[in-house]
Amino acid sequence: MVVYQVYPRSFQDSDGDGVGDLGGVRARLDHLVWLGVDALWLSPIYPSPLADFGYDISDYTDVDPTFGDLAELEALARDAHDRGLRLLMDLVPCHTSIEHPWFREHPDWYIWADEPNNWVSAFGGSAWAPYDGRFYLHSFYPEQPDLDWRNPEVVAAMQDVLRFWLERGADGYRVDAIDRLLKDPDLRDDPPATAPYGLPLTPEQAKLALTNSANAPDTAEALAKIREAVGDAFLVGEVYLPSVRWQPYVDYFDAVFAFELLFAPWDAAVLRAAIEACSRQKRPAWVMSNHDFGRLATRFGPENTRAAAMLLLTLPGPAFLYQGDEIGQGDDTSGESRFDRHGRDRFRHPMQWDASPTGGFTIGHPWLPPVDPAERNVDAQRDDPGSTLTFVRRLIAMRKDLSDDFELLDAADGVVAYRRGTDAVAVNTTSEPRPAPLRGEPRLETAPGAWRGDLLAPHAGAIAGG
Ligand code: GLC
Numbered sequence: 152m153v154v155y156q157v158y159p160r161s162f163q164d165s166d167g168d169g170v171g172d173l174g175g176v177r178a179r180l181d182h183l184v185w186l187g188v189d190a191l192w193l194s195p196i197y198p199s200p201l202a203d204f205g206y207d208i209s210d211y212t213d214v215d216p217t218f219g220d221l222a223e224l225e226a227l228a229r230d231a232h233d234r235g236l237r238l239l240m241d242l243v244p245c246h247t248s249i250e251h252p253w254f255r256e257h258p259d260w261y262i263w264a265d266e267p268n269n270w271v272s273a274f275g276g277s278a279w280a281p282y283d284g285r286f287y288l289h290s291f292y293p294e295q296p297d298l299d300w301r302n303p304e305v306v307a308a309m310q311d312v313l314r315f316w317l318e319r320g321a322d323g324y325r326v327d328a329i330d331r332l333l334k335d336p337d338l339r340d341d342p343p344a345t346a347p348y349g350l351p352l353t354p355e356q357a358k359l360a361l362t363n364s365a366n367a368p369d370t371a372e373a374l375a376k377i378r379e380a381v382g383d384a385f386l387v388g389e390v391y392l393p394s395v396r397w398q399p400y401v402d403y404f405d406a407v408f409a410f411e412l413l414f415a416p417w418d419a420a421v422l423r424a425a426i427e428a429c430s431r432q433k434r435p436a437w438v439m440s441n442h443d444f445g446r447l448a449t450r451f452g453p454e455n456t457r458a459a460a461m462l463l464l465t466l467p468g469p470a471f472l473y474q475g476d477e478i479g480q481g482d483d484t485s486g487e488s489r490f491d492r493h494g495r496d497r498f499r500h501p502m503q504w505d506a507s508p509t510g511g512f513t514i515g516h517p518w519l520p521p522v523d524p525a526e527r528n529v530d531a532q533r534d535d536p537g538s539t540l541t542f543v544r545r546l547i548a549m550r551k552d553l554s555d556d557f558e559l560l561d562a563a564d565g566v567v568a569y570r571r572g573t574d575a576v577a578v579n580t581t582s583e584p585r586p587a588p589l590r591g592e593p594r595l596e597t598a599p600g601a602w603r604g605d606l607l608a609p610h611a612g613a614i615a616g617g
Contacts, residue, residue, distance in 0.1 A: 406469050
């Protein structure tokens with residue numbers, strides 16, 4: 152399936168306060184139906200003091216008034232189902248907001264130490280903050296204390312949360328930062344790193360092996376509790392580990408984000424190696440962009456956006472498309488991050504629906520300005536047969552015809568190619584024409600004539616077969 156990531160603050164505002172909301176998502180569901188995706192993933196919509204823009208939750212079983220209320224969420228689930236779309240919520244099980252009542256009412260639900268060890272936070276600095284004469288653990292911002300998943304009360308409370316949203320119409324969850332669920336119970340220091348981690352880290356993190364501060368050996372027991380609560384609902388895990396370390400996450404989840412692909416530079420050899428490594432494991436969820444790392448057009452260059460979308464959407468298994476990628480929207484380049492201290496505002500500017508100054512996102516003052524609605528927007532691209540939007544829509548339609556039979560093909564330097572049954576896909580990551588191992592008739596090209604006389608044009612991709 153194709154899952155479309157909605158970043159609710161920036162998708163569509165329906166009440167003019169300049170912040171997107173559930174009413175806005177409902178109003179735009181037909182865009183997702185028209186695009187042909189199967190599901191949407193809603194980044195967090197729960198009450199939050201916004202230290203981490205919703206990933207610091209102060210109430211797991213309510214909707215932040217900025218976004219609407221529970222009735223609106225249930226209406227969204229119904230509207231989605233009526234249109235054949237599934238709804239995935241974002242579950243943040245590893246930490247709450249420091250303002251969650253649990254932190255004061257149940258301090259023993261969190262992880263405490265008399266003295267900090269050497270663990271570092273993903274956002275920099277020590278992972279420990281002082282409170283009441285002791286220190287609590289925060290794998291992310293200090294406003295996000297880590298829960299203790301070895302405490303059965305925490306597990307029970309989180310199982311209630313998992314059931315809560317399924318009962319209100321959700322079909323599954325994207326599970327946040329799940330490799331941080333369990334840490335060493337004795338809080339031993341992380342040993343120094345002896346080998347590269349396999350995914351980008353901060354310089355501080357890269358010095359450590361991160362074997363005690365995350366991914367503890369008994370993680371499977373906690374994952375089993377998550378699975379137990381949701382039955383056969385869909386679970387995709389944000390596991391920040393290279394694919395060789397996807398056990399035990401793939402045993403309990405339906406899919407795990409393939410971060411090696413997300414972080415691969417636009418270089419055929421590296422992309423191929425990432426695809427090979429991830430598809431050797433069970434259940435990769437293909438992803439190349441999101442609210443933390445930015446959009447296709449900026450990550451790979453506007454000239455490569457269509458080829459990147461082709462790669463993302465023709466690999467076997469679920470693919471995750473971030474809002475705006477379907478029109479080749481880029482990140483903000485002003486260098487300003489007024490809201491997120493980790494500098495991620497630039498990946499979160501509003502969706503561009505039309506050419507007006509607010510991009511049709513709001514009738515009010517947008518919380519972040521749209522980047523370039525006059526140059527790129529859904530309205531202008533919808534009826535243009537040569538647009539990125541039309542191309543992505545055709546890709547999503549075509550993907551349903553592709554066989555499950557998948558094999559990476561040998562190809563010239565600079566070309567990633569694979570077979571899907573009797574069809575083949577090839578993408579040229581270079582700025583020179585390159586030979587491509589394609590046969591038959593072109594079924595879809597990134598631009599007309601992209602594949603001609605055995606050569607793929609620079610930055611081009613094609614699907615051929617028959
Ligand atoms: C995940 C989210 C990110 C958040 C972090 C901490 O990586 O995608 O936005 O900051 O978890 O919850």
